Amino acid sequence: MLLNKIENKVITGHRLTTDDALSLFQNDDIFTIGRLANIVAGRKNGNKAYFIQNHHINPTNICINRCKFCAFSRSKGEKGAYELSIGEIIDKLKEGQESRVKSQELSKKQLKSKKKNFKLLTHNSKLLTLFSEVHIVGGLHPDWDFGFYLEMLRAIKTNFPTIHTKAFTAVEIDYFSNISGLPLTETLQELNNAGLDSMPGGGAEIFDTRVRNRICPEKISGRRWLQVMEAAHRVGISTNATMLYGHLESYKNRVEHMLKLRDLQDRTGGFQAFIPLAFHPLNTKLGVRSQGSEVSKRNKTNPQSLTPNPCLYTSGIDDLKTIAISRLFLDNFQHIKAYWIMLGEKIAQLALMFGADDLDGTIIEEKITHSAGALSGSALTRAQLINLIEKTGKIPVERDSFYNRVKR
Amino acid sequence: MKRLTKKQALTLFKSADLLGLGMMADNVRKKLHPERIVSFIIDRNINYTNVCINKCKFCAFYRNEDDPEAYILSKRNLFNKIKETISLGGTQILIQGGLHPKLDIDYYVDLLKSIKERFPIHIHGFSPPEVCYMADKANLPIKKTLQILNEAGLDSIPGGGAEILSDRIREQISPKKIGKDRWLEVMKQAHRIGMKTTATMMFGSVEEPEDIIEHLDAIRRLQDKTNGFTAFIPWSFQPGNTELGGRGKGQGARGKEFKIQNSKPNSSLATRHLSLSTATAVDYLRVLALSRIYLDNVPNIQASWVTQGIKMAQIALRFGANDFGSTMIEENVVAAAGVKYKVSVRDIISAVRSSGFHPAQRDMYYKIIKNSNL
Ligand code: SF4
Numbered sequence: 055m056l057l058n059k060i061e062n063k064v065i066t067g068h069r070l071t072t073d074d075a076l077s078l079f080q081n082d083d084i085f086t087i088g089r090l091a092n093i094v095a096g097r098k099n100g101n102k103a104y105f106i107q108n109h110h111i112n113p114t115n116i117c118i119n120r121c122k123f124c125a126f127s128r129s130k131g132e133k134g135a136y137e138l139s140i141g142e143i144i145d146k147l148k149e150g151q152e153s154r155v156k157s158q159e160l161s162k163k164q165l166k167s168k169k170k171n172f173k174l175l176t177h178n179s180k181l182l183t184l185f186s187e188v189h190i191v192g193g194l195h196p197d198w199d200f201g202f203y204l205e206m207l208r209a210i211k212t213n214f215p216t217i218h219t220k221a222f223t224a225v226e227i228d229y230f231s232n233i234s235g236l237p238l239t240e241t242l243q244e245l246n247n248a249g250l251d252s253m254p255g256g257g258a259e260i261f262d263t264r265v266r267n268r269i270c271p272e273k274i275s276g277r278r279w280l281q282v283m284e285a286a287h288r289v290g291i292s293t294n295a296t297m298l299y300g301h302l303e304s305y306k307n308r309v310e311h312m313l314k315l316r317d318l319q320d321r322t323g324g325f326q327a328f329i330p331l332a333f334h335p336l337n338t339k340l341g342v343r344s345q346g347s348e349v350s351k352r353n354k355t356n357p358q359s360l361t362p363n364p365c366l367y368t369s370g371i372d373d374l375k376t377i378a379i380s381r382l383f384l385d386n387f388q389h390i391k392a393y394w395i396m397l398g399e400k401i402a403q404l405a406l407m408f409g410a411d412d413l414d415g416t417i418i419e420e421k422i423t424h425s426a427g428a429l430s431g432s433a434l435t436r437a438q439l440i441n442l443i444e445k446t447g448k449i450p451v452e453r454d455s456f457y458n459r460v461k462r
Numbered sequence: 463m464k465r466l467t468k469k470q471a472l473t474l475f476k477s478a479d480l481l482g483l484g485m486m487a488d489n490v491r492k493k494l495h496p497e498r499i500v501s502f503i504i505d506r507n508i509n510y511t512n513v514c515i516n517k518c519k520f521c522a523f524y525r526n527e528d529d530p531e532a533y534i535l536s537k538r539n540l541f542n543k544i545k546e547t548i549s550l551g552g553t554q555i556l557i558q559g560g561l562h563p564k565l566d567i568d569y570y571v572d573l574l575k576s577i578k579e580r581f582p583i584h585i586h587g588f589s590p591p592e593v594c595y596m597a598d599k600a601n602l603p604i605k606k607t608l609q610i611l612n613e614a615g616l617d618s619i620p621g622g623g624a625e626i627l628s629d630r631i632r633e634q635i636s637p638k639k640i641g642k643d644r645w646l647e648v649m650k651q652a653h654r655i656g657m658k659t660t661a662t663m664m665f666g667s668v669e670e671p672e673d674i675i676e677h678l679d680a681i682r683r684l685q686d687k688t689n690g691f692t693a694f695i696p697w698s699f700q701p702g703n704t705e706l707g708g709r710g711k712g713q714g715a716r717g718k719e720f721k722i723q724n725s726k727p728n729s730s731l732a733t734r735h736l737s738l739s740t741a742t743a744v745d746y747l748r749v750l751a752l753s754r755i756y757l758d759n760v761p762n763i764q765a766s767w768v769t770q771g772i773k774m775a776q777i778a779l780r781f782g783a784n785d786f787g788s789t790m791i792e793e794n795v796v797a798a799a800g801v802k803y804k805v806s807v808r809d810i811i812s813a814v815r816s817s818g819f820h821p822a823q824r825d826m827y828y829k830i831i832k833n834s835n836l
């Protein structure tokens with residue numbers, strides 16, 4: 055059968071064609087597809103499954119784009135609009151670290167002596183190792199100038215020299231280039247000099263123009279997204295790539311999307327991870343997610359249910375298949391991320407058996423998540439993540455932004 | 463495929479990889495249900511009282527008699543719920559409750575009769591602990607008790623209260639609940655007098671793989687004798703609002719982290735003994751798949767979307783399940799543990815469809831009532 059042919063290709067390490075990928079999407083044998091994806095994941099990353107402790111900051115929800123699906127964004131002056139000053143951002147990061155110290159201490163049951171705890175809280179160099187990455191995305195603010203963003207990056211670097219700054223989707227970079235009047239490359243270079251270490255992969259949605267114009271006409275085109283990424287890779291900024299699926303697109307659109315990413319990766323090698331994101335139709339998560347903030351805005355439901363109207367969501371089977379096929383097709387991507395905040399811990403855990411090798415972060419309390427009424431369960435602890443990974447038979451590895459093991 | 467022995471099942475459960483196990487279960491499911499139909503029932507779970515003397519450690523539902531939240535459902539309320547159920551296309555009520563010290567068999571007989579007088583609805587009710595409690599209080603043998611209930615209008619019996627059919631485990635998690643033998647006895651007698659029942663298994667608490675196999679084996683052996691089980695429903699322990707899971711400690715519907723932390727690589731099953739972490743997705747699918755493979759004489763396996771979520775239930779359809787269970791117009795028992803899913807019939811139908819199956823509404827006997835124009 056067809057799957058046999060593809061299996062041979064995978065085993066012998068040959069690249070899959072778009073037709074191969076398409077026939078995988080149409081194939082019902084999720085067990086073979088999963089097994090093959092797992093083989094490839096094993097070749098790339100051994101038996102390891104990664105996670106990272108990172109902290110999310112959304113500097114503002116004021117956005118000139120106001121994409122129709124975006125529940126996160128507000129117009130200026132609208133109720134609920136907010137903007138953080140640089141000082142507030144720094145404070146949030148400090149708070150984040152402190153709450154992390156506390157939760158770590160609690161979980162380690164090292165609260166025997168308050169004195170010791172106090173010592174830890176005030177011991178700065180220890181603090182700095184608690185989360186290794188800050189993740190910043192936000193709206194396209196009408197008044198902030200480019201200099202403000204540079205200053206923000208510098209301030210973070212000065213205060214937290216060891217923390218990796220992963221910030222700004224291609225949508226924001228494009229906007230920065232507009233407001234600064236600088237070409238893409240120079241915009242990125244300046245950001246890089248100011249402290250931008252890498253970029254998330256949001257805003258890619260689906261590249262197909264027809265579909266894209268229906269789901270997010272307000273956004274930069276797929277072509278522009280790829281241009282921004284290419285420019286970033288050229289100045290040495292590595293990035294992720296996402297794909298939003300489960301809305302109006304066809305399997306063919308998904309494959310073509312991945313093909314564009316694979317082609318660009320062939321040229322630059324600048325992508326670290328591919329992150330497939332399932333569309334959530336009713337609640338506007340598209341907005342936040344497509345912005346790339348990758349912040350969960352769950353309804354008041356169990357993290358796995360994704361209700362109120364679960365039927366409109368992608369099926370769990372489709373989620374796993376999409377992960378697996380992306381692992382098989384994107385042979386030049388080192389990592390496939392099953393972003394647990396989006397997938398829920400159950401599907402994310404299974405994804406580790408379907409080719410994914412990264413669950414992303416443990417996220418401590420964070421503004422957007424809470425204002426949107428997410429469950430308190432939106433943060434998994436380190437121990438819980440480790441447990442999930444071990445149950446799949448993989449070896450949990452806490453990583454830094456470059457997939458190096460973090461020693462604790 | 464030849465029937466699995468207990469020993470083979472244990473080896474398989476302990477060492478087979480999830481995808482391999484899933485593939486086997488999927489093949490069994492395909493043989494038993496080649497038509498790719500996934501059935502569901504429109505029914506309502508009605509809990510007539512939450513007062514219970516058993517106080518099982520995992521139960522977030524029960525209250526003491528003097529608790530301000532304690533209740534006994536009024537008939538008016540009950541009838542309204544049934545009316546609503548019928549108007550929503552429901553064909554069955556699942557009526558269960560705690561072991562209330564003040565209610566006796568006359569209460570239940572009256573309850574059943576008054577429902578049947580008014581409504582043409584299937585009554586699926588009273589799990590074995592309730593039946594035993596009624597029998598004991600009335601000083602009647604189980605068989606007689608069942609006959610009385612059956613005559614009064616009880617049509618079939620749900621498989622609840624089985625937890626893990628291993629007395630070693632039951633002593634730890636539900637010490638006051640009826641033992642394995644009595645649970646099986648109720649089911650046997652029910653089957654003997656012509657009533658159908660389901661069987662459940664609640665895992666992910668403190669059991670070992672051996673206990674799970676013991677449970678499956680007990681079901682399979684009884685089924686060989688009586689053929690009275692219509693379906694098997696495994697679901698995982700929900701450590702939310704319970705004594706076992708740390709009641710009132712604000713842990714939410716998730717295992718307790720300090721316990722999980724004790725786990726070392728490759729010792730997850732051993733440490734689960736202490737950890738009480740919620741069974742993860744991997745655990746659920748393994749148990750589900752094993753159930754499908756082992757219970758070759760039980761026709762249907764239910765996915766538990768109520769405890770696992772819709773996406774997991776969809777995946778379960780490829781790991782042995784062929785039924786989506788109930789649309790659960792009301793689900794107090796699980797909801798009390800902090801897991802709440804609200805879905806409509808439409809949601810279930812399209813969840814089944816998007817997993818590549820044909821949805822069909824069934825009755826308790828798994829007879830398809832409606833599968834066109836859904
Ligand atoms: S999705 Fe992004 S660009 Fe669109 S309105 Fe929301 S924040 Fe702005």
Ligand code: SF4
Nearest residue numbers: 514516517518521524
């Ligand atoms: S599980 Fe049933 S028997 Fe046990 S306490 Fe709860 S209601 Fe009572």
